[in-house]
Amino acid sequence: MEPANSGALEALLKRGELVESTSEMTPDYLRELKHTLLVSGDTELISAPAYYLAARKAPSVNAFMTGIAIIQDELAHAHIAYHILEELGESQEALIFKRDPKAFRYPYAFDVPLESWTELVVANAMYDQAGFCLLGDIHEHGSYGPWKRGLVKVMAEENFHLRNGRNWSKRISQAGGEAREELQRAVDWMFPLTVEWFGLPDNLKQHSTQLDYRLKGLTNDQLRQQWLSTGFRAHSMPTRSAGTSTIRAAGMRSSSGGASGGRATPRWSPSSRRASPSSRCAHEFLPAFSRRSGAPRLPAFSRRSGAP
Amino acid sequence: MPVNLVDLGLIYGLTVDGGRVCVSLTFTAMGCPASEMIMGDIRERLLAEPGIEDVRLDVVWDPPWTSARLTSDGREALRAWGLSV
Ligand SMILES: [Fe+2]
Ligand SMILES: [Fe+2]
Numbered sequence: 300m301e302p303a304n305s306g307a308l309e310a311l312l313k314r315g316e317l318v319e320s321t322s323e324m325t326p327d328y329l330r331e332l333k334h335t336l337l338v339s340g341d342t343e344l345i346s347a348p349a350y351y352l353a354a355r356k357a358p359s360v361n362a363f364m365t366g367i368a369i370i371q372d373e374l375a376h377a378h379i380a381y382h383i384l385e386e387l388g389e390s391q392e393a394l395i396f397k398r399d400p401k402a403f404r405y406p407y408a409f410d411v412p413l414e415s416w417t418e419l420v421v422a423n424a425m426y427d428q429a430g431f432c433l434l435g436d437i438h439e440h441g442s443y444g445p446w447k448r449g450l451v452k453v454m455a456e457e458n459f460h461l462r463n464g465r466n467w468s469k470r471i472s473q474a475g476g477e478a479r480e481e482l483q484r485a486v487d488w489m490f491p492l493t494v495e496w497f498g499l500p501d502n503l504k505q506h507s508t509q510l511d512y513r514l515k516g517l518t519n520d521q522l523r524q525q526w527l528s529t530g531f532r533a534h535s536m537p538t539r540s541a542g543t544s545t546i547r548a549a550g551m552r553s554s555s556g557g558a559s560g561g562r563a564t565p566r567w568s569p570s571s572r573r574a575s576p577s578s579r580c581a582h583e584f585l586p587a588f589s590r591r592s593g594a595p596r597l598p599a600f601s602r603r604s605g606a607p
Numbered sequence: 608m609p610v611n612l613v614d615l616g617l618i619y620g621l622t623v624d625g626g627r628v629c630v631s632l633t634f635t636a637m638g639c640p641a642s643e644m645i646m647g648d649i650r651e652r653l654l655a656e657p658g659i660e661d662v663r664l665d666v667v668w669d670p671p672w673t674s675a676r677l678t679s680d681g682r683e684a685l686r687a688w689g690l691s692v
Contacts (some may be wrong), residue, residue: 359643361642361643362643364638364639364640364642365640365641365643365644367640368638368640369640451689452689455608459640459641462644463644466644466647466648470647
């Protein structure tokens with residue numbers, strides 16, 4: 300198929316129309332789209348094992364079911380992104396199972412293990428809220444039709460995740476004592492990592508091809524501000540007087556850790572968007588997805604067999 | 608979901624006795640991942656009513672929930688949301 304010329308694509312984007320097939324894309328657009336999808340798929344995928352480690356510490360069977368349901372949602376969200384990549388000519392199998400763990404692209408936050416139910420629910424309140432802002436932007440402004448439509452349900456499910464985070468954070472905070480202190484410690488170390496999630500500040504970022512192609516609609520700073528304003532208003536984590544916890548991380552440190560006690564100090568850097576070689580995710584989680592040689596392979600459904 | 612618990616057909620009954628409210632309710636599935644959240648919301652909302660001091664929740668599995676329990680408003684809301692009911 301002949302790729303579209305850039306003039307035609309530019310005109311289509313200017314009219315506010317959606318790109319529906321590769322025949323309308325330039326090679327540049329296709330490359331940017333794939334990259335954006337890959338970061339989204341990798342982030343959703345890595346959240347599943349990261350959340351699972353903490354969900355095992357759920358305080359009740361019901362809470363565990365909630366954790367597991369969230370993990371199932373995240374796997375489905377990853378699948379949506381990889382599935383679209385497959386339709387764009389990539390191999391889902393190769394993307395998930397054959398890639399070097401260090402090649403996965405996801406926010407640095409997921410390299411810091413979540414070790415308790417409290418940390419999981421704060422992650423729901425902060426990380427899932429960040430995902431909600433980023434995906435909401437793509438859902439609202441994105442120029443690629445199939446992804447935009449796929450995000451309708453993703454947004455509804457993310458809403459459930461962040462509500463779980465808010466409800467539990469409130470509950471833990473109201474319990475007071477050590478429970479509340481643990482909540483505060485979790486907020487303290489996760490806050491700067493979620494700020495980092497949104498990437499470089501606009502004044503350090505010269506140019507965004509993603510914005511040119513309307514693969515997103517808002518800049519890094521705009522999205523970060525949106526996250527700050529939606530995530531920390533009345534419901535979730537405002538002032539001490541409201542009986543919840545405070546954000547102490549306003550002055551971000553490049554190596555935060557003082558407040559987190561014996562935890563391994565996160566080596567925070569604003570530009571580390573990929574797994575560092577020593578990261579736990581890269582070394583423990585991702586190889587778990589890889590097939591061992593000699594493991595039996597299940598036959599795949601053919602496209603015509605009516606597989607779900 | 609953009610539909611309230613009553614229109615979803617989850618509320619089986621409600622009695623008020625002085626400052627105490629008893630709500631019997633069900634869930635769409637026994638493994639409903641939102642059940643604790645829903646019960647917490649009900650409790651919190653009812654306790655915000657003046658004069659209510661105690662909220663009892665009774666989870667009922669018989670008769671089980673089916674889509675026949677949706678009200679017509681609930682059905683419409685779910686359809687508009689993209690679920691076939
Ligand atoms: Fe997700
Ligand atoms: Fe999520």
